[in-house]
Amino acid sequence: MPALEINNLKKIYPNKLEALKGIDLNVNQGDFFALLGPNGAGKSTTIGIICGLVNKTSGAIKVFGHDIDSENSAAKSCIGIVPQEINFSQFETCLGIVLNQGGYYGIKRRVAMKRAEKYLGKLGLWERRNEYSRNLSGGMKRRLMIARALIHEPKMLILDEPTAGVDVELRRSMWDFLIDLNQQGTTIVLTTHYLEEAESLCKNIAIIDQGKIVEDTSMKQLLSKLDKETFFFDLVEPITMLPDLNGLSSKLIDPTTVEIEILRKDNINQVFDIFSSNNINVCSMRNKSSRLEELFLDLLDNNNRTD
Amino acid sequence: MPLQSLFIPFSTIVIKEVSRFMRIWVQTIVPPAISMTLYFVIFGSLIGPRIGTMNGFDYIDYIAPGIIMMSIINNAYANVVSSFYGAKFQRHIEEILVAPIPNFIILAGYVTGGVVRGFLVGMVVTIVALFFTDLHLHSFTITIAVVLMTSIVFSLAGMINAIFANKFDDISIIPTFVLTPLIYLGGVFYSIDLLPEFWQKVSAFNPILYMVNAFRYGMLGESDISITHAFIMLIIFTITLLIVSLQLLNRGVGIKS
Numbered sequence: 165m166p167a168l169e170i171n172n173l174k175k176i177y178p179n180k181l182e183a184l185k186g187i188d189l190n191v192n193q194g195d196f197f198a199l200l201g202p203n204g205a206g207k208s209t210t211i212g213i214i215c216g217l218v219n220k221t222s223g224a225i226k227v228f229g230h231d232i233d234s235e236n237s238a239a240k241s242c243i244g245i246v247p248q249e250i251n252f253s254q255f256e257t258c259l260g261i262v263l264n265q266g267g268y269y270g271i272k273r274r275v276a277m278k279r280a281e282k283y284l285g286k287l288g289l290w291e292r293r294n295e296y297s298r299n300l301s302g303g304m305k306r307r308l309m310i311a312r313a314l315i316h317e318p319k320m321l322i323l324d325e326p327t328a329g330v331d332v333e334l335r336r337s338m339w340d341f342l343i344d345l346n347q348q349g350t351t352i353v354l355t356t357h358y359l360e361e362a363e364s365l366c367k368n369i370a371i372i373d374q375g376k377i378v379e380d381t382s383m384k385q386l387l388s389k390l391d392k393e394t395f396f397f398d399l400v401e402p403i404t405m406l407p408d409l410n411g412l413s414s415k416l417i418d419p420t421t422v423e424i425e426i427l428r429k430d431n432i433n434q435v436f437d438i439f440s441s442n443n444i445n446v447c448s449m450r451n452k453s454s455r456l457e458e459l460f461l462d463l464l465d466n467n468n469r470t471d
Numbered sequence: 472m473p474l475q476s477l478f479i480p481f482s483t484i485v486i487k488e489v490s491r492f493m494r495i496w497v498q499t500i501v502p503p504a505i506s507m508t509l510y511f512v513i514f515g516s517l518i519g520p521r522i523g524t525m526n527g528f529d530y531i532d533y534i535a536p537g538i539i540m541m542s543i544i545n546n547a548y549a550n551v552v553s554s555f556y557g558a559k560f561q562r563h564i565e566e567i568l569v570a571p572i573p574n575f576i577i578l579a580g581y582v583t584g585g586v587v588r589g590f591l592v593g594m595v596v597t598i599v600a601l602f603f604t605d606l607h608l609h610s611f612t613i614t615i616a617v618v619l620m621t622s623i624v625f626s627l628a629g630m631i632n633a634i635f636a637n638k639f640d641d642i643s644i645i646p647t648f649v650l651t652p653l654i655y656l657g658g659v660f661y662s663i664d665l666l667p668e669f670w671q672k673v674s675a676f677n678p679i680l681y682m683v684n685a686f687r688y689g690m691l692g693e694s695d696i697s698i699t700h701a702f703i704m705l706i707i708f709t710i711t712l713l714i715v716s717l718q719l720l721n722r723g724v725g726i727k728s
Contacts, residue, residue: 177728212728215569219727237571245569251562255494261566267483268570270476312566 165229167193167242167320167351168214173223175209175375183209185375186223191353191368193228193319196346198366198383199355202464206375207355208248211324215245228319241269244313248324248355250305252312254298258289261297262312269316276315283311286341303334310341320351327361339365359457363387373464394452397422397435400445407442410434423452480572481580488584492550499550499588500595503542507596510538511603514660526662526693531604536687537659540621542596544654544679547589547622548646551581551629556636564726574720578630578713585626586619593618607691613698614689620705621682627712634716634725653679663695678708 168191175184184206191197201207212218214225214232225232230239252261259280266276284290287307292300297308306326313321323342327335335358342365346352356362362369362383369386371379379386402419412435413425426432439446492499515531525533558564567577600606608614636642657679663671674680685701688694694701719725 217565217568217727219723237573240569240571243569247565249562251565253558253561253563255491264483264487265566265570267486268480268567268572270479270571272479 165193166190166226167195167228168353169224169226170210170214171224173210173213173225174221175206175213175218176221183375184213184221184223187372187375187377189370189377189380191320191351193351194346194349195351195353195368196342196366197351197353198362198369199353199372200359200362200369200460201355201372205372207372208324210372211245211322211353211355214322215243216240241316242319244316244318244321246306246309246313246321246323246326248328250309252297252305252308254296256297257294258284258297258300258308258311259293261308262315265312266315271316279315279317280311283314284308287311303330306330307338310338314345318350320353321345322353324355325357326354327356327358335361359460371460371463378463378466391429392425392427394423394425395432396450396452397424397439397446398448398450400447403444407438407444409438476571477573477576480570481576481583484567484577484580485583485587488550488554488581489587491554492584492588499546500592503546503592504595504599507538507542508599510534511600515603526664528691528693529604532607532691533662533687533693534660535600535604535606536690537657537683539593539596539600540618540679540683540686541654541659543589543593543618543622544625544682545646545650546592547585547625548629548632548650550588551585551626552633552636552642552646554584555581555630555633556639556642559633559636559726560639568726575717578627578716578720581630582623582626585629586622589622589625590618608689609692610689612689614686616702617682617685617689617705620702620709621686624678624682624705624708624712627709627716630716631712631719634719636725653677658683658695678704681705 168189170187170189172186172188173184174182174186176182187206187210189199189210199207199210209218213220214227216232216236225239227239228242230242232239256264262280262284263273263276266279267273271279280293281290284293287310289300289304289307289311292304297305300308310323310326321342327338330338339361342352342354352365354362354366366383368382369379370377396417399420399422403416404419406414406416406422409424412430415423417423424435426435436446511531514534519530519534522530524530555564558567597606632642632645656674657677658674663674663680666674681696681701681704684694684696685698685705688698688701
């Protein structure tokens with residue numbers, strides 16, 4: 165039984181905007197799943213429908229086998245949601261927010277208090293439990309939303325861009341927390357703009373664009389489709405002109421930085437050979453962007469061309 | 472669904488609602504006490520003796536039930552409309568919408584919050600009234616039943632207003648332009664027998680007339696309207712608003728896109 169099963173899901177908003185054009189999606193139990201797409205692709209609409217915040221136009225969704233229409237309560241009990249926007253009361257304390265959420269899920273106060281201590285503690289907020297939520301920093305507010313989403317210990321956690329606007333250190337600690345949670349059996353569905361995040365964390369991936377799923381596969385398979393990569397080469401000494409690079413697409417960004425596009429079938433050693441024969445010394449090299457980012461842009465480009 | 476799994480979310484909403492208005496008691500409990508004190512001073516103590524009696528009662532005794540009822544109506548309405556719209560505005564209504572809570576429990580929780588505030592403010596204003604006059608109590612049961620039903624009706628009305636509201640203006644338009652005129656023309660300060668026959672018939676369309684008179688009957692044993700008629704109207708208002716607000720929540724009007 166999949167953790168999440170979406171069949172032919174359509175959403176047309178009252179202003180006639182067709183946000184979802186019949187998407188199908190399966191997320192397996194225990195998966196760490198990425199749902200990627202540009203702004204306005206339909207990610208948040210999909211998540212909103214799964215969680216009961218958006219009315220669907222047609223289609224079916226099952227969460228751990230529970231239909232969201234006929235077994236709404238059972239389906240909702242399996243889901244924890246961390247939304248994109250801050251959506252808790254600014255006039256309540258951190259502890260109050262988490263305990264109330266437990267109450268909404270029918271969890272006794274005594275049990276909710278233990279879980280609040282556990283999750284607020286793990287997310288570094290227990291010391292600030294009695295502070296009003298409005299006094300927290302942006303990163304703390306995001307962590308508070310994660311603690312709130314876990315108070316009923318859901319089987320599936322959905323995070324809609326959880327690390328948007330969060331500094332690098334905090335983002336890494338949130339990744340570790342999510343990896344740990346996933347290893348304990350919680351299915352995680354993540355939308356993010358940071359493709360590096362999806363590449364590092366997720367086992368499977370779906371890409372949504374203009375209300376359609378344009379790719380639904382494993383991260384490994386998707387990355388194997390990449391037929392070219394762009395690298396930056398940092399040079400020891402400045403140069404004024406690039407040597408002939410056997411027809412490879414290349415650009416001198418500045419006197420000490422060269423950008424070269426290398427196809428999968430090409431041998432990267434040839435670049436070093438040419439540089440060496442021209443007395444050009446390379447001190448470092450790096451990817452221009454993450455591999456997933458290049459694929460992502462290619463897929464969206466293809467989708468736009470076929471429309 | 473087990474009863475306990477319904478009771479916990481219900482009590483959570485109620486406790487949250489009551490804590491909310493108690494936390495800001497200076498904004499929620501004190502103002503009605505002050506404004507109603509002014510009513511008693513001006514209309515009861517200063518102008519009242521010059522008016523004399525109304526339907527056989529001293530004027531201050533006659534208006535006291537109406538003034539108490541006015542504060543109950545205003546506060547039951549204000550509590551739900553401001554709290555539910557505030558939750559929509561700050562988006563923390565989503566905390567409730569994502570949880571497995573049936574809509575009737577959400578409605579019951581918010582309405583109970585409104586009823587508790589209505590009762591509390593009603594009690595405060597009653598205590599204020601005792602400084603100006605000796606209150607009568609004709610029927611405790613009728614008095615409590617009317618307060619309960621009236622605060623339910625206006626909590627439900629506040630919920631409907633909040634559901635449709637898209638901006639803060641929308642939650643002040645109805646109380647200012649609809650509720651206040653209906654309260655003042657609902658027999659709080661006068662008997663409708665004083666009105667010309669045409670305006671008496673027009674007054675029969677004002678729901679607050681039935682509530683004020685039923686409450687006055689509970690306290691003084693005197694009413695412009697038959698108590699049975701008043702209760703029938705209260706039951707009709709309660710059921711109608713209950714059905715409408717539940718339907719709106721079920722359809723997700725104003726809260727789901």
